[in-house]
Amino acid sequence: MRATTIHAPHDIRxxxxxxxxxxRPGDAVVRVMRACICGxxxxxxxxxxxxxxxxxxxHEFLGMVMETGPEVTGLKPGELVLAPFxxxxxxxxxxxxxxxxxxxxxxxxxxxxxxxxxxxxxxVPFADATLVRIPAxxxxxxxxxxxxLLDAVLTLSDVMGTGHHAALGAGVRPGATVAVVGDGxxxxxxxxxxxxxxxxxxxxxxxxxxxxxxARKFGATDVVAERGEAAIAAVRELTxxxxxxxxxxxxxxxxxxxTALGITRPGGAVGYVGVPHGSGSGLDLRLMFDNNIxxxxxxxxxxxxxxELLPDVLDGTIDPSPVFDMTVDLDGVPDGYRAMDDxxxxxxxxKP
Amino acid sequence: MRATTIHAPHDIRxxxxxxxxxxRPGDAVVRVMRACICGxxxxxxxxxxxxxxxxxxxHEFLGMVMETGPEVTGLKPGELVLAPFxxxxxxxxxxxxxxxxxxxxxxxxxxxxxxxxxxxxxxVPFADATLVRIPAxxxxxxxxxxxxLLDAVLTLSDVMGTGHHAALGAGVRPGATVAVVGDGxxxxxxxxxxxxxxxxxxxxxxxxxxxxxxARKFGATDVVAERGEAAIAAVRELTxxxxxxxxxxxxxxxxxxxTALGITRPGGAVGYVGVPHGSGSGLDLRLMFDNNIxxxxxxxxxxxxxxELLPDVLDGTIDPSPVFDMTVDLDGVPDGYRAMDDxxxxxxxxKP
Numbered sequence: 001m002r003a004t005t006i007h008a009p010h011d012i013r014x015x016x017x018x019x020x021x022x023x024r025p026g027d028a029v030v031r032v033m034r035a036c037i038c039g040x041x042x043x044x045x046x047x048x049x050x051x052x053x054x055x056x057x058x059h060e061f062l063g064m065v066m067e068t069g070p071e072v073t074g075l076k077p078g079e080l081v082l083a084p085f086x087x088x089x090x091x092x093x094x095x096x097x098x099x100x101x102x103x104x105x106x107x108x109x110x111x112x113x114x115x116x117x118x119x120x121x122x123x124v125p126f127a128d129a130t131l132v133r134i135p136a137x138x139x140x141x142x143x144x145x146x147x148x149l150l151d152a153v154l155t156l157s158d159v160m161g162t163g164h165h166a167a168l169g170a171g172v173r174p175g176a177t178v179a180v181v182g183d184g185x186x187x188x189x190x191x192x193x194x195x196x197x198x199x200x201x202x203x204x205x206x207x208x209x210x211x212x213x214x215a216r217k218f219g220a221t222d223v224v225a226e227r228g229e230a231a232i233a234a235v236r237e238l239t240x241x242x243x244x245x246x247x248x249x250x251x252x253x254x255x256x257x258x259t260a261l262g263i264t265r266p267g268g269a270v271g272y273v274g275v276p277h278g279s280g281s282g283l284d285l286r287l288m289f290d291n292n293i294x295x296x297x298x299x300x301x302x303x304x305x306x307x308e309l310l311p312d313v314l315d316g317t318i319d320p321s322p323v324f325d326m327t328v329d330l331d332g333v334p335d336g337y338r339a340m341d342d343x344x345x346x347x348x349x350x351k352p
Numbered sequence: 353m354r355a356t357t358i359h360a361p362h363d364i365r366x367x368x369x370x371x372x373x374x375x376r377p378g379d380a381v382v383r384v385m386r387a388c389i390c391g392x393x394x395x396x397x398x399x400x401x402x403x404x405x406x407x408x409x410x411h412e413f414l415g416m417v418m419e420t421g422p423e424v425t426g427l428k429p430g431e432l433v434l435a436p437f438x439x440x441x442x443x444x445x446x447x448x449x450x451x452x453x454x455x456x457x458x459x460x461x462x463x464x465x466x467x468x469x470x471x472x473x474x475x476v477p478f479a480d481a482t483l484v485r486i487p488a489x490x491x492x493x494x495x496x497x498x499x500x501l502l503d504a505v506l507t508l509s510d511v512m513g514t515g516h517h518a519a520l521g522a523g524v525r526p527g528a529t530v531a532v533v534g535d536g537x538x539x540x541x542x543x544x545x546x547x548x549x550x551x552x553x554x555x556x557x558x559x560x561x562x563x564x565x566x567a568r569k570f571g572a573t574d575v576v577a578e579r580g581e582a583a584i585a586a587v588r589e590l591t592x593x594x595x596x597x598x599x600x601x602x603x604x605x606x607x608x609x610x611t612a613l614g615i616t617r618p619g620g621a622v623g624y625v626g627v628p629h630g631s632g633s634g635l636d637l638r639l640m641f642d643n644n645i646x647x648x649x650x651x652x653x654x655x656x657x658x659x660e661l662l663p664d665v666l667d668g669t670i671d672p673s674p675v676f677d678m679t680v681d682l683d684g685v686p687d688g689y690r691a692m693d694d695x696x697x698x699x700x701x702x703k704p
Contacts, residue, residue, distance in 0.1 A: 097619055266454035280635065283635050295646065
């Protein structure tokens with residue numbers, strides 16, 4: 001089959017690789033119908049996260065079950081399934097707690113020895129626990145096929161679930177004033193998640209008009225285009241000097257964390273999901289201490305959130321699909337990386 | 353009257369100062385019956401927190417109302433009252449939320465222009481909101497006077513309320529496994545708070561036998577005497593390799609924060625109340641991110657906790673008074689500072 005590989009910074013290739021096959025009794029093989037490129041893939045693309053030459057890449061996908069191992073009981077070939085961005089066994093202490101990202105036997109798609117999501121097919125460990133069935137009617141080649149809805153479901157693989165995790169970490173509650181630092185796809189999904197959780201006021205920080213337009217569509221009531229100290233002043237101006245009770249940090253840099261803490265109301269919380277790339281330096285513990293600001297977040301256990309979020313996507317309560325603003329086939333994946341790296345694309349959908 | 357002043361590092365004096373008098377209509381003057389020395393006073397004593405020469409000091413006290421301003425409606429001269437370690441107006445947005453330490457008109461005892469708790473009397477701003485009445489029968493010179501109970505009530509001025517805040521920040525719940533970093537008076541009170549909140553297992557980290565004995569009395573089920581990496585290994589050994597779900601950091605140094613994060617179970621939280629003196633450097637955001645460990649705490653709004661904790665102290669459900677292991681009169685205060693600085697005393701009670 002063909003799959004995306006990364007050989008060096010900025011060297012993304014589409015190559016022939018061995019077809020996936022069942023290796024353990026709990027495995028399934030899934031033919032990928034939709035995948036996408038994540039902002040966190042760019043850390044590898046830019047050389048800021050190490051990869052072995054030729055390593056697979058991509059961790060967001062959905063598709064059709066092609067084959068199952070003898071111990072898979074909940075899935076059958078032909079069914080449509082959504083994969084979260086990590087696999088998990090479903091039975092360890094952490095999975096039982098819902099923290100599937102700390103699974104004792106979990107792992108990342110694209111890790112050495114495993115398939116990545118940006119390819120024609122993927123071997124899925126612990127298939128019963130990892131995959132979530134989605135309605136077969138969504139398949140675009142069926143009479144009721146709904147490609148847009150399929151795209152929306154794909155966001156639950158990572159970006160929408162991660163936005164939801166950030167909103168929970170920030171303590172978004174009905175009536176809350178929320179601020180979102182970061183106008184990438186996760187930040188935008190966090191706006192949507194905050195709206196879904198009942199936030200009354202949502203301040204989106206961002207300066208790219210195409211993105212802030214999506215933020216408004218997703219529920220942002222205010223947009224702040226400033227950065228740094230000016231952004232902090234602008235948010236304080238909007239909140240009677242107090243700041244927002246729930247602040248979402250969806251970037252991962254020192255500046256974004258400083259801004260997030262600077263706009264959090266005393267007693268509030270920063271929910272952070274930006275993979276830390278310098279953001280640790282932005283943690284001012286004295287500021288946190290004096291103002292009782294909590295910092296809570298991390299790698300999102302999206303597998304746990306899918307059962308809660310999927311019905312809302314299927315019935316149209318939320319539609320995160322506008323985060324995709326470019327679509328490519330497998331051969332177009334290198335162009336997709338370039339476009340996201342240049343910020344000419346927000347998030348790239350892949351139809352292999 | 354006479355009061356404690358600080359003139360320079362290690363230069364604590366007892367001096368004659370002007371008698372406090374009503375300055376604003378909401379003030380009260382309180383004659384101090386009990387005060388104490390806080391671990392955080394030692395930061396000033398050691399010169400690690402700046403003070404003006406001659407500044408008052410001490411922020412924990414209880415006593416008798418001597419005089420009230422014309423707008424004080426809830427208190428009368430002769431009543432016994434407990435003061436939290438900050439005053440607050442009771443009506444601003446933060447006070448209404450219970451975050452009295454962020455009060456828009458709040459302040460610290462001993463700040464320039466205000467009285468400190470380690471003296472014969474204190475002018476109390478916003479007396480109705482700040483002070484909490486305690487039973488008059490507790491006074492030692494009454495037929496039912498109970499000096500030990502009065503000492504126990506005094507801990508609600510700071511140390512016990514701060515331990516409770518740490519336990520809440522760490523997310524202590526019934527059945528939880530809790531670890532407490534720090535065997536000072538706050539750490540010990542945090543053990544008691546965790547026990548009160550239903551923790552099943554409480555691991556106290558400390559190496560001073562007199563203190564760990566109090567920890568066991570307060571509910572610690574395990575004591576770990578190691579430090580640093582060895583302490584982390586020991587706690588992991590006790591928790592099937594996972595760490596404790598709720599970890600309390602009650603020191604404020606880089607090492608204590610590193611230890612706290614190192615013994616927190618993925619998905620858990622560090623509740624921190626140690627005034628940050630280097631602990632920011634111990635915040636490893638990548639470790640927090642990968643394991644979804646929250647960090648939540650700060651300066652404790654003890655005023656808010658007094659109504660909840662006071663009944664439990666009065667009926668004997670909790671007795672934090674063993675944290676006091678040395679008693680002095682006003683003239684003995686400099687000795688008290690020396691003893692706490694030397695760690696020959698855990699916490700010094702003052703009977704002016």
